[in-house]
Amino acid sequence: MNKDFRKFPPEPLAPVGFDIPRPIQARLDNGLRVVIFEDRRLPLVSYRLAFESGDIADPPDWSGLASSVSSLLTQGTENYTSLQLAEKIERLGSSISASSSDDFTIVAASALSLYSTEVLQLLAEVVLQPTFPENELDLYRRNTVEHLKFQRSQPGFLAGEQAARLIYGEHPYSRVSPKASDIEKLDRNVLSKFHAAHFVPDNAIFIVVGDIAADEFLTELTALFGEWQPQRPESVPFDPPQLRKARSLTIVDRPGSAQSNIVLANLAVKRTDPDYFPLIVMNQVLGAGASSRVFMNLREDKGYTYGAYTRLDTKRLTGDFEATAEVRTAVTGESLKEFFYELDRISEEKAGEEELQDAKNFLTGVFPLRAETQEGLTNLIVNQHLYGLADDYLQTYREHVEAVSADDVHRIANKHIRPGEMAIVIVGDAEEVLPQAASYANTVEIYDTEGNIQDTAKYMGSDNEAPVDVTGKWALNIEFQGQKLPVSLTLAQVDETVTGTLDTMLGNGKISEGRISGNKLSAIAKSEVQGNPVEFTIAGKIDGDGMSGTITAPIVPDPLTFEGSRQA
Amino acid sequence: MPETFKMPPLDLEEYTLGNGLRVVLNSDNAIPVVSVAVYYDVGSRNEREGRTGFAHLFEHMMFQGSENVPKAGHFQHIMKAGGTMNGTTSSERTNYYETMPANQLPLALWLESDRMRSLAVTQENLDNQREAVKEEKRLRYDNQPYGQIFDLINEMIYQNFANSHSTIGSMDHLDDATVEDVQEFFRIFYAPNNAVIVLSGAFDNETAKDLIETYFGDIPSQPLPPELDVTEPEEVAQNYREWEDKLAPFPAFLIGWKIPPRRTPEFNALYLAGKVLYDGESSRLYQKLVKGEESVIQLFGFTDERRGPSSIFIGAIPKPQKDLSKIRETIMHEIHDLSAHGPTAEEMEKIENQLVNDAVRMRQSSMSRAQQIAECALYDGDPTVVNRELDDLLAVSREQIRNVAGTYLNTENRALLDVMPVVKA
Numbered sequence: 001m002n003k004d005f006r007k008f009p010p011e012p013l014a015p016v017g018f019d020i021p022r023p024i025q026a027r028l029d030n031g032l033r034v035v036i037f038e039d040r041r042l043p044l045v046s047y048r049l050a051f052e053s054g055d056i057a058d059p060p061d062w063s064g065l066a067s068s069v070s071s072l073l074t075q076g077t078e079n080y081t082s083l084q085l086a087e088k089i090e091r092l093g094s095s096i097s098a099s100s101s102d103d104f105t106i107v108a109a110s111a112l113s114l115y116s117t118e119v120l121q122l123l124a125e126v127v128l129q130p131t132f133p134e135n136e137l138d139l140y141r142r143n144t145v146e147h148l149k150f151q152r153s154q155p156g157f158l159a160g161e162q163a164a165r166l167i168y169g170e171h172p173y174s175r176v177s178p179k180a181s182d183i184e185k186l187d188r189n190v191l192s193k194f195h196a197a198h199f200v201p202d203n204a205i206f207i208v209v210g211d212i213a214a215d216e217f218l219t220e221l222t223a224l225f226g227e228w229q230p231q232r233p234e235s236v237p238f239d240p241p242q243l244r245k246a247r248s249l250t251i252v253d254r255p256g257s258a259q260s261n262i263v264l265a266n267l268a269v270k271r272t273d274p275d276y277f278p279l280i281v282m283n284q285v286l287g288a289g290a291s292s293r294v295f296m297n298l299r300e301d302k303g304y305t306y307g308a309y310t311r312l313d314t315k316r317l318t319g320d321f322e323a324t325a326e327v328r329t330a331v332t333g334e335s336l337k338e339f340f341y342e343l344d345r346i347s348e349e350k351a352g353e354e355e356l357q358d359a360k361n362f363l364t365g366v367f368p369l370r371a372e373t374q375e376g377l378t379n380l381i382v383n384q385h386l387y388g389l390a391d392d393y394l395q396t397y398r399e400h401v402e403a404v405s406a407d408d409v410h411r412i413a414n415k416h417i418r419p420g421e422m423a424i425v426i427v428g429d430a431e432e433v434l435p436q437a438a439s440y441a442n443t444v445e446i447y448d449t450e451g452n453i454q455d456t457a458k459y460m461g462s463d464n465e466a467p468v469d470v471t472g473k474w475a476l477n478i479e480f481q482g483q484k485l486p487v488s489l490t491l492a493q494v495d496e497t498v499t500g501t502l503d504t505m506l507g508n509g510k511i512s513e514g515r516i517s518g519n520k521l522s523a524i525a526k527s528e529v530q531g532n533p534v535e536f537t538i539a540g541k542i543d544g545d546g547m548s549g550t551i552t553a554p555i556v557p558d559p560l561t562f563e564g565s566r567q568a
Numbered sequence: 569m570p571e572t573f574k575m576p577p578l579d580l581e582e583y584t585l586g587n588g589l590r591v592v593l594n595s596d597n598a599i600p601v602v603s604v605a606v607y608y609d610v611g612s613r614n615e616r617e618g619r620t621g622f623a624h625l626f627e628h629m630m631f632q633g634s635e636n637v638p639k640a641g642h643f644q645h646i647m648k649a650g651g652t653m654n655g656t657t658s659s660e661r662t663n664y665y666e667t668m669p670a671n672q673l674p675l676a677l678w679l680e681s682d683r684m685r686s687l688a689v690t691q692e693n694l695d696n697q698r699e700a701v702k703e704e705k706r707l708r709y710d711n712q713p714y715g716q717i718f719d720l721i722n723e724m725i726y727q728n729f730a731n732s733h734s735t736i737g738s739m740d741h742l743d744d745a746t747v748e749d750v751q752e753f754f755r756i757f758y759a760p761n762n763a764v765i766v767l768s769g770a771f772d773n774e775t776a777k778d779l780i781e782t783y784f785g786d787i788p789s790q791p792l793p794p795e796l797d798v799t800e801p802e803e804v805a806q807n808y809r810e811w812e813d814k815l816a817p818f819p820a821f822l823i824g825w826k827i828p829p830r831r832t833p834e835f836n837a838l839y840l841a842g843k844v845l846y847d848g849e850s851s852r853l854y855q856k857l858v859k860g861e862e863s864v865i866q867l868f869g870f871t872d873e874r875r876g877p878s879s880i881f882i883g884a885i886p887k888p889q890k891d892l893s894k895i896r897e898t899i900m901h902e903i904h905d906l907s908a909h910g911p912t913a914e915e916m917e918k919i920e921n922q923l924v925n926d927a928v929r930m931r932q933s934s935m936s937r938a939q940q941i942a943e944c945a946l947y948d949g950d951p952t953v954v955n956r957e958l959d960d961l962l963a964v965s966r967e968q969i970r971n972v973a974g975t976y977l978n979t980e981n982r983a984l985l986d987v988m989p990v991v992k993a
Contacts, residue, residue: 013673362647
């Protein structure tokens with residue numbers, strides 16, 4: 001080696017094969033499918049009893065039923081109270097939990113393999129004999145209704161709710177959370193009925209990964225679950241969601257928001273679609289990580305946001321593709337421009353060989369990391385079997401990723417992203433957002449945070465109003481942790497364009513992107529703090545010689561409110 | 569039941585390079601992944617008065633580039649190779665680690681050695697990272713409800729400056745730092761003879777040794793850092809303090825006790841006493857306060873493990889309108905009961921099973937193995953201690969737990985911090 005060997009990153013060693021052995025598969029007489037993976041690395045065991053009934057199995061008039069059943073499964077059984085169950089499980093140093101997703105409900109348990117029998121018995125107790133006790137149901141109702149209220153304050157939830165509605169329409173994937181009224185009317189009877197209909201062996205897969213012997217496990221499993229009566233629930237067919245025809249803009253108005261929460265969404269594919277591998281490579285190039293294109297553009301280059309990403313959600317029946325970012329309100333329009341630039345670019349131009357290889361290296365590299373722990377390995381096996389992926393899926397994952405070419409990425413980006421037909425959802429201050437975003441879509445609709453549609457015209461007004469005069473020196477106080485920090489704004493104005501300076505104790509900033517619309521001021525002040533650029537985003541409302549509003553800076557997590565007046 | 573259980577020992581090879589860098593190799597080929605952990609023997613305990621926050625500032629500096637790795641290059645190189653990474657600072661040490669596909673071991677070693685050899689300690693990077701640390705302090709401490717309470721209670725518990733001051737440090741001190749101060753700090757504490765490197769995962773020992781010698785072998789050693797005195801009198805510095813937290817939505821309190829150093833039988837017994845009191849839904853305080861009285865929103869407890877005098881904490885955020893002193897009475901009553909009767913047989917069984925379960929789970933990932941080994945190598949001077957940690961904890965008796973609860977968890981030895989929300993006018 002010459003002495004310059006440190007100048008460049010070293011070549012990797014020879015690739016190391018990663019062989020995940022194939023599991024043993026069996027089926028009990030009652031139809032329960034069984035997948036057994038002997039993992040002898042450590043004395044641990046992981047159980048998953050998964051049902052092919054998830055939230056989309058909720059009756060149309062009773063949302064939240066599947067998730068309520070899974071939440072209450074561990075809160076009382078024929079033989080034990082909620083407390084007794086907790087004690088029994090913890091006494092073994094183990095855990096048992098249940099949860100539902102769109103397509104599935106999974107009951108999970110893990111323990112030392114020394115206690116594999118005891119924990120399996122507790123798992124059987126919870127799955128076969130839950131009682132949904134009245135007192136636990138009562139507590140669950142109260143907590144859940146509170147939680148449903150709380151999540152309407154979260155912009156991420158509001159954006160996701162609209163995006164799902166716009167993409168999935170009448171399809172039950174459009175429902176992202178239960179209605180409070182459906183939770184309030186829950187009773188033990190309806191929970192038991194749902195449980196009886198869906199928690200049946202021929203609707204389930206039992207997956208075990210761990211330090212166990214397959215034959216002994218099968219004997220135990222048969223003893224506990226063999227008498228369980230099959231009666232597969234009728235699967236209700238759903239009409240597939242329609243492809244979108246045009247670009248639309250949906251704004252959820254949160255007056256006073258300092259940030260716009262942007263989601264650009266389109267229908268994509270189901271988990272078993274042959275385009276899956278090209279899509280995950282494309283997504284890695286485009287936006288899945290912190291070295292992907294949209295992050296490098298919107299955050300690293302433009303500084304509009306802390307993070308900008310794209311995401312692929314492939315479910316059992318279909319799926320969606322989303323691009324998301326939380327950006328400062330004043331750059332909402334600019335952010336849409338950059339997002340569509342990147343979405344168009346990946347659809348129109350082939351990706352470079354180097355970035356394609358970086359993306360594939362990341363995906364193949366992290367794959368074995370996901371199988372390091374037994375929980376991680378179990379999740380890989382569970383997904384493989386629930387989605388009905390090929391028997392050699394885990395063994396050939398890395399080959400499939402490596403096989404993706406620049407042409408494949410180009411082809412499927414073109415086929416699935418379709419920037420011209422995307423749903424644009426923005427949660428933010430509608431009056432500020434609308435003028436910036438309206439030109440990006442063919443249609444516009446505005447909702448409030450409760451999900452009620454609003455009259456769009458009501459938000460158009462301010463553009464027509466003559467701008468007020470903001471010229472002068474303004475003495476303002478910023479509220480910061482209970483203290484008032486004085487700053488001053490010196491402004492000049494030509495029509496709707498505002499220039500000037502922001503003076504603070506930390507230093508002075510020059511106003512850019514200053515704009516007055518009606519009585520609303522929006523501006524960015526670029527300042528330097530010890531040689532580092534810091535941008536303050538100002539949103540003010542002028543009332544004669546008074547001004548109030550918010551100042552946002554990346555160095556403080558929440559917008560700071562200010563008020564003050566024009567100096568004589 | 570776990571008496572019959574024997575944890576398989578980790579395969580360890582330990583040696584020291586010519587320049588004093590301690591190396592521990594834990595080869596385990598189950599999954600083609602390798603983790604590298606570099607632990608520097610420098611934490612906030614090594615900081616002098618007037619120079620606090622340096623250890624943590626350095627954690628930031630270590631991502632600012634070195635001779636052959638540009639600023640932010642560390643992260644990019646690792647991402648593109650399919651790896652993950654991070655770095656953290658505590659009172660005891662500063663650590664850096666990455667988990668990589670097994671064949672990318674040379675890349676990880678190249679990156680770690682380049683910054684150990686040639687970190688870019690420049691005025692520009694210093695200014696830049698000082699500001700980043702200030703942002704971090706605002707975000708994680710000043711601007712979070714209850715964000716400062718652990719720093720405050722440490723000042724109440726410890727009398728020795730090395731122990732009592734916070735890891736985030738004083739922003740004034742960081743402002744006073746010159747680039748020469750920081751270069752000197754780097755020279756002394758980031759020397760190979762003040763560090764431990766641990767590899768865990770899929771690799772061949774001989775290949776790893778060659779690579780480590782190639783990349784780290786000629787980094788010059790330095791005189792050892794000055795001796796450190798972390799001894800403490802038994803009494804806490806301050807028994808009671810009331811703190812107005814402008815961001816806290818509810819009152820809360822935190823109780824801290826000064827206890828003997830990690831690895832002592834007393835510390836181990838107190839760690840288990842804590843599990844009986846606050847660990848899990850079937851723990852005594854959870855059952856009394858969250859379920860029974862329904863008086864608290866959140867209950868928490870943990871031990872802060874140090875080479876010198878350590879501490880144990882119990883804290884609670886009560887539900888609105890609940891009487892804080894009554895909740896504290898319940899806590900002290902349960903501690904008193906534990907010191908009078910010791911844990912029940914059922915509780916001992918639960919503790920043993922949880923200890924074994926936790927220990928086995930920790931063995932699963934190469935990263936957690938590397939970190940545990942590095943702590944033993946650095947703090948105990950012997951990485952093989954990792955193979956008997958569990959046995960030491962399982963050997964703790966009911967009688968020992970009963971005794972330490974009475975000796976240490978009393979009101980005289982206790983620091984109580986009351987957190988009061990500021991009522992807005």
